[in-house]
Amino acid sequence: MNKLTSLFNLHEGEDDREKIFESVKKNISYRGANLWILACAIIIASIGLNVNSTAVVIGAMLISPLMGPIVGAGFALGVYDFSLLRKSLRNLLNSTLVSLTVSTVYFFASPFKDVQSELLARTSPNIYDILIAFFGGIVGVIAVTRTEKGNPIPGVAIATALMPPLCTAGYGLATWQLSYFLGAFYLYCINCVFIGISTFFIVKYLGYPAVKQVNEKQQKQVRISITVLIIAMLVPSSYLAYSLYRQQQFAKNTNDFINDEFTKKGYTVVYKKTDYNTNPKLLELAFLSKRFEKEEITRLENQINQNKYLRGTHLVIRQDSTDRLRALKGDILNEIKSTENEIDQKDLRIVALEKQIAQNTFDNQKLLKEAQAIFPKITSLSVSNHSMATAKDSAFVVTAVIYESPEVLPAVDNEKFRNWMNQRLSVKDVAVFRRVVPPAPQPTTNKLGKKAKK
Structure with missing residues (x-):
């Protein structure tokens, strides 16, 4: 002791x-x-x-x-x-x-x-x-x-x-x-x-x-004061502690309920909301694909009321009155098909335009510089593809070369120019044309030697 x-x-x-x-x-x-x-x-x-x-x-x-x-x-x-x-x-x-x-x-x-x-x-x-x-x-x-x-x-x-x-x-x-x-x-x-x-x-x-x-009276007053203070602090704090315990048990049992009734059965919960402080308490859920009938919801509510910590909780399962998932799936598939058709049409138009542009696009500036190095008399040049229609409702493409020069190229140079263009453009038979530039108009004078006004 x-x-x-x-x-x-x-x-x-x-x-x-x-x-x-x-x-x-x-x-x-x-x-x-x-x-x-x-x-x-x-x-x-x-x-x-x-x-x-x-x-x-x-x-x-x-x-x-x-x-x-x-x-x-x-x-x-x-x-x-x-x-x-x-x-x-x-x-x-x-x-x-x-x-x-x-x-x-x-x-x-x-x-x-x-x-x-x-x-x-x-x-x-x-x-x-x-x-x-x-x-x-x-x-x-x-x-x-x-x-x-x-x-x-x-x-x-x-x-x-x-x-x-x-x-x-x-x-x-x-x-x-x-x-x-x-x-x-x-x-x-x-x-x-x-x-x-x-x-x-x-x-x-x-x-x-x-x-x-x-004296004894003063000591008693001190003891009473201390007792009153202890009770005044204990009662509210004990109630708050009990409320905290109940709230924690509500959260724990809610998670257990969701796990047992939904997660273990393969139902994916996409939304969860709980509120302990509302009257009645609230449990609100939404699922990815599972739809619950009225009888199933009633069974779940009965299951909740059998739990003393969840008793009286209002269960809300968010779902439309119609099968919106299937309707949404159909809408998405139709939209995808429509979009694919539009994309196919646009792709075809783009390919056609790209082909057309590719067939009729030449770097005329570069070709002019190369041509002037061989044929100095050429002053301007244009190359393009032309679709030629025939009487038999058919068409073929002709590559036309149009150039300008102060005078006509000699026949030898003209043939040499045509062969060079065939090799340069990787085509078989180009059509070469010389564009004749009309002479600039000369100013006229009157009798006094002044230029006449037009």
């Missing part, structure tokens, strides 16, 4: 009580450095919540001095120092107002007002937050009473998280979202109350003497 008692003995390693008490009193006040640290910690935490940075939020928790007046209030209750209790509560109220003001101003001025996961995590407190605050407060107070403070205090600051709920409450005020403000501020109150209560219990366990003689 003695070994078990010594195992849980908190007196071993305990610091001088007068020294501890003075340290607690000193950390209550928010003046000078403490006030600067508090304001900066609030801004850092607000920025962390705003940009959804967990690391920044943790940093703000580590430097926050908000634990001082809460621990002071717990100590004051434990030793029945009502003067210290009033001072602690007054400083806690002042620090809370300063923190709310700073965070509200920051979020009001910030251009980024989207709700992030770090913000949402502080808007729905439950029984688990009470447990964290209570046991975290116990660890923190034990660390305060030790000669060697060790590492628990930074961990307590992170676990109990006083700063982020205050900043979230400021966000709720800045954006006029009352639910966020109430949820976050309730979480802050939970942390404050249960850290203070855990401090009270440890102080009582360590046997700190009362600062003055108090």
Whole structure:
């Protein structure tokens, strides 16, 4: 028994009580450095919540001095120092107002007002937050009473998280979202109350003497006040924890229902929507190809009502009254066929045009330069294909070469030019023509020797 008692003995390693008490009193006040640290910690935490940075939020928790007046209030209750209790509560109220003001101003001025996961995590407190605050407060107070403070205090600051709920409450005020403000501020109150209560219990366990003689009536008032605070925090948080449990069970059983009734049977779910907060709860689904008859839907609804977590859920399966899938498939196939026919007709026209262009396209500029190198008298040149119609309703293509020159080419040169064009154009028989350029009209003069006007 003695070994078990010594195992849980908190007196071993305990610091001088007068020294501890003075340290607690000193950390209550928010003046000078403490006030600067508090304001900066609030801004850092607000920025962390705003940009959804967990690391920044943790940093703000580590430097926050908000634990001082809460621990002071717990100590004051434990030793029945009502003067210290009033001072602690007054400083806690002042620090809370300063923190709310700073965070509200920051979020009001910030251009980024989207709700992030770090913000949402502080808007729905439950029984688990009470447990964290209570046991975290116990660890923190034990660390305060030790000669060697060790590492628990930074961990307590992170676990109990006083700063982020205050900043979230400021966000709720800045954006006029009352639910966020109430949820976050309730979480802050939970942390404050249960850290203070855990401090009270440890102080009582360590046997700190009362600062003055108090009668039974005053002690009873303290016990009643603590009991009322515990109940006031426990009842709403227990209800919220139960609601959270029900919501998680609804999500889990919904997924199990979809998996058992549809996925395992090969039905592809293309759309799913669930809503726990509507009355009745909602499960809305749509499928890739499966269509459900009225009898099947009735069977599924009965299956839902047999599950205690899904009972009363309204099942909605999105599908038309006609078989739109087959109609849509037919429309698509008809459209594809029509498009293919149009493409075939266009392709034929393009091929014909390309062939026509290819047959009648010659680089006349290049041919002229080559021809002038051999026949300098040629001044211009044109080559093109011509379709010649016959009396027998047939046609054939003739490659015609038209050139201009100041004088007619000699017969030898003309034959040489025609043979060269056959070789150059890779044809058998070109038709060569010389275009006669009419002489330019000469100006006439009147009797006075002046040019006549036309």
